[in-house]
Structures are given as structure tokens and as C-alpha cells.
Amino acid sequence: PSQRQSLKQRAAELLKAKGAVLVAHYYVDGDLQDLAQETGGIVSDSLEMARFGRDHAARTLVVAGVRFMGESAKILSPEKRVLMPDLDATCSLDLGCPADDFAAFCDAHPDRTVVVYANTSAAVKARADWMVTSSCALEIVADLKARGEKILWAPDRHLGRYIQEQTGADMLMWNGACIVHDEFKGLELELLRERHPDAMILVHPESPAAVVAQADVVGSTSALIKAVVEGKAREYIVATDKGILHAMRQLAPGKVLIEAPTAGDSATCKSCAHCPWMAMNGLQGIVDCLERGTGEIFVEEPIRAQALSCIDRMLDFTA
Ligand code: 13P
Ligand code: SF4
Numbered sequence: 001p002s003q004r005q006s007l008k009q010r011a012a013e014l015l016k017a018k019g020a021v022l023v024a025h026y027y028v029d030g031d032l033q034d035l036a037q038e039t040g041g042i043v044s045d046s047l048e049m050a051r052f053g054r055d056h057a058a059r060t061l062v063v064a065g066v067r068f069m070g071e072s073a074k075i076l077s078p079e080k081r082v083l084m085p086d087l088d089a090t091c092s093l094d095l096g097c098p099a100d101d102f103a104a105f106c107d108a109h110p111d112r113t114v115v116v117y118a119n120t121s122a123a124v125k126a127r128a129d130w131m132v133t134s135s136c137a138l139e140i141v142a143d144l145k146a147r148g149e150k151i152l153w154a155p156d157r158h159l160g161r162y163i164q165e166q167t168g169a170d171m172l173m174w175n176g177a178c179i180v181h182d183e184f185k186g187l188e189l190e191l192l193r194e195r196h197p198d199a200m201i202l203v204h205p206e207s208p209a210a211v212v213a214q215a216d217v218v219g220s221t222s223a224l225i226k227a228v229v230e231g232k233a234r235e236y237i238v239a240t241d242k243g244i245l246h247a248m249r250q251l252a253p254g255k256v257l258i259e260a261p262t263a264g265d266s267a268t269c270k271s272c273a274h275c276p277w278m279a280m281n282g283l284q285g286i287v288d289c290l291e292r293g294t295g296e297i298f299v300e301e302p303i304r305a306q307a308l309s310c311i312d313r314m315l316d317f318t319a
Contacts, residue, residue, distance in 0.1 A: 007283040008035055014290040015039050020060035020083075022286070023053050023073065026221040027243035027278040028064045032286070036064070043247060045222040046118050047133040050076060051315060062289060063297075064281045066091045070297040071122045075307045082297040085285025089277040091119045096176040097155035099123035105152070109172060112152035113144055116310070119178075120155060122299045126306035129313070134205055135220035136318045137163055143317075145169035158182070162205045162212055178206040180275045184239045186210025188261035192237060196258060199235035202227050203260075207239050211260070215239070228252045242273045 001009070008031055015022060015035075022041035024032050033043040041062075042052045046069060053061045053073040060081040063070040066089045074082040102124050106114055116128040117137070125131055132140050141163050144151060151169055153160040155176030164171045184207045193199065193214065202224045203215035212218055217227040221244055228236050228248045238244065239260035248257055262273050289295040299307070 004031060004283065007287060011035055011283050011286040011290070012039050014287060015041075015062065018060055018290050019058055020062050020290060021056050021058040022062045022064060023049050023056075023069075024063075024281075025049060025065035025069060025243075025278065026225070026247050027241040027275055028281045029243070029279070029283075030246035031283055032064045032281055033246055035283070035286070045133065045135055045220045046072075047135045047220070047314075047318065048222065049073070050118075050133075050311065053077060053080075053082075054315070060290075062286060064286065065089070066094075066119075066275070066277045067297075068094055068119050068121065071299055072118065072311060074297045074299045075122060075125070075304050075311060078299075078304060083289040083293070084295040084297060085282060085289055086280040087295050087297075089280040091275075091277060092179040093117060093119040093155045093176045094121055094124075097121075097124055097174060099127070102154060102174070103127055105154070105174065109152050111150060112172060113149040114152045114154075115141065115144070116154050117156050117159060122303050122307045124154070125310050126303045128307075128310040131307075131310040131314050133220060133314070134159060135223060136314060137205075138166055140314065140317055141169050141171070142167045156206055158208055158212070159205045161209060162218065178275075180241050180273060181206035181239070182208065183262040183273065184208060184211045184260050185262060186214065189214055189237070189239070192258070192261055196235050196237060198233060199237045199258065200227065200231050200233040201237050201260075202239065204240035211239055224248075225251060228255055228257070231255070240273075241275050241278065243275070243278060 022036040024036040024043045054076040070084040114128045115130045118133045151171045154174030160173045200216045235256040
């Protein structure tokens with residue numbers, strides 16, 4: 001067997017021996033997604049990762065994704081051991097929203113309900129009334145608006161603007177962005193569409209307005225996968241991290257998948273449709289964390305208890 005296959009085999013044996021389950025995001029390496037599926041774990045969007053980790057009986061969760069996903073798992077299940085293949089796997093949204101600055105922003109606007117995206121630190125969640133992911137943000141904000149609440153939103157400005165447009169809610173926004181989705185280009189997408197006039201356009205809402213405006217479907221990673229599986233079209237232009245193509249190819253083998261254009265080869269392209277932090281997750285990291293207990297996530301009390309209520313509120317709302 002190749003070195004990759006033996007590492008995968010070793011990781012599968014360790015998961016079993018340690019009574020651990022692998023919870024993976026759609027953007028991580030295909031080998032990790034396969035390993036999660038083959039060993040009774042899950043590959044999913046960030047909402048389902050949180051729910052699955054909370055509800056699974058395993059005492060150890062291995063979270064393949066970025067740090068906020070491991071932290072959410074630990075916040076929900078403090079009694080479980082939560083391990084990550086690489087603790088340096090962060091997110092530009094999390095980095096761009098330091099807890100102290102965010103607390104000052106909240107303090108300046110005490111009349112607003114604080115809604116934060118999942119892609120934030122535990123300390124930021126501890127200041128929030130609600131946590132949302134891209135799969136439920138629209139419904140939750142629409143509900144808050146219907147109850148007459150004014151919103152303070154952080155940190156993704158593109159997702160915030162999309163929700164604001166869709167719901168008409170009064171939203172004061174933090175100015176953050178995902179370095180991966182921020183690179184998708186509206187004009188280049190228009191040109192690509194001319195060459196594929198029958199293609200369905202699938203867009204993650206962390207993308208810029210000019211890209212979202214051209215979408216047939218705007219949604220979370222799992223919503224975009226569902227759109228490919230259920231869509232009648234033959235071709236799909238996909239504006240999200242290319243890690244998602246692995247699951248799309250497996251679940252919809254006959255469909256033609258085309259990557260949406262980014263700044264491409266230009267020097268400004270930092271990420272080129274693949275998250276550098278998701279890419280830190282590898283089979284070796286899974287083996288190492290299970291063998292040596294590296295990459296364990298800890299969230300201090302009382303931050304954990306404070307952050308829990310905003311995650312629980314979202315999970316109850318979406319149950
Ligand atoms: P989803 O919740 O849609 O899986 O998105 C998570 C993420 O990090 C997108 O960049
Ligand atoms: Fe964060 Fe973007 Fe990476 Fe998702 S793809 S983890 S939002 S930097």
C-alpha cells in the first residue's frame with residue numbers, strides 16, 4: 001500500500017482503539033473526508049459538525065477543520081476530549097475580530113441584539129446573544145427582525161450584507177471577511193457564464209455582492225452540495241472552497257463541476273479558492289493527536305459557559 005493508504009489505515013485503527021470519532025468539514029483534504037465516512041464519523045457543514053459532536057457517544061472527538069469548530073465542540077461537550085490535527089488552523093474571520101475590540105463595539109451599542117457567526121473565538125461568542133452559521137443565519141435574523149430587534153452583526157461583512165438585503169433587518173456590521181471567498185470575482189464570473197449559459201451558479205454567502213448577485217443558489221456548504229445532487233442542470237459553477245468538490249463528485253458523479261474564477265494567478269491571490277488553514281489538516285495530524293494527545297482544545301470557564309448559551313440558542317432554534 002502507498003504511504004497515504006497506510007497512514008489512513010493507521011488513523012482508522014487509532015480512532016477505533018481510542019474510542020474516538022472523526023468530525024470533518026467539507027473543505028478538508030478528501031482523504032480525511034473519506035476516513036470520517038468510513039469510520040462512522042461525519043463530513044458536513046459547521047452547523048451539523050457541532051450537532052453531531054454534541055450528540056455522539058464517543059468520549060474523544062477529533063475535529064478536522066479550523067479552530068472555531070474544535071472550540072464549538074468543546075464548548076458543547078466539556079466532558080469530552082476534543083483533539084485537532086493542527087491547532088494553528090485558524091480563520092481570517094476569527095483573526096479579524098479580536099475579543100477586546102469586539103467587546104468595546106458591543107459596549108457602545110447596548111440596545112442591539114448581538115449575533116455572531118460561528119467563525120469566531122469562544123471569547124467573542126461569550127459576548128453574543130446568538131451564534132449562527134451560514135445554514136441558519138437568514139432564518140434567525142428574520143425571526144429577530146420580526147420581534148422588532150436591532151442587530152449588531154459580526155464578523156463577516158459579505159454574509160451580513162446578504163442577510164440584511166434578504167431580511168431588511170437593522171444591522172450594524174463588523175468589517176470582516178473570509179480571505180478565500182473574498183477572492184471570487186463578479187466580472188470574471190459573468191464571462192465564464194457566457195461560455196456556460198446553462199450552468200447553475202452555486203455561491204457561498206461569504207462571497208462578494210457581485211458574485212452573490214449572479215447565484216442560482218446561495219447557501220452553506222451542505223446546501224450547495226444538496227443543490228448539485230438535486231439539480232437538473234448538467235453543469236455547475238461553484239463559488240466556494242474547492243475542497244467541497246470531493247463530496248460533490250462522490251454524491252453527484254454525472255455532473256460537471258466548474259470552479260468559479262478568483263484573482264487567479266495574480267499576485268493578489270492569497271488563497272485561490274482553498275483555505276490555507278483547512279489545508280493544515282492531514283492524516284499525519286490525525287495519527288499524531290490520537291497517538292500522542294497533541295492538539296487538544298481547552299476553553300476556560302467562565303468563557304465556555306457564557307459561549308454555550310448562544311450556541312444552544314441556535315441549536316434549539318434549528319432542532
Ligand atoms: P459552512 O457552515 O457553510 O460549512 O461554512 C463554514 C466556513 O468556514 C465557510 O468558509
Ligand atoms: Fe475561515 Fe474562509 Fe477558511 Fe472558512 S474558508 S475557515 S471562513 S478563512
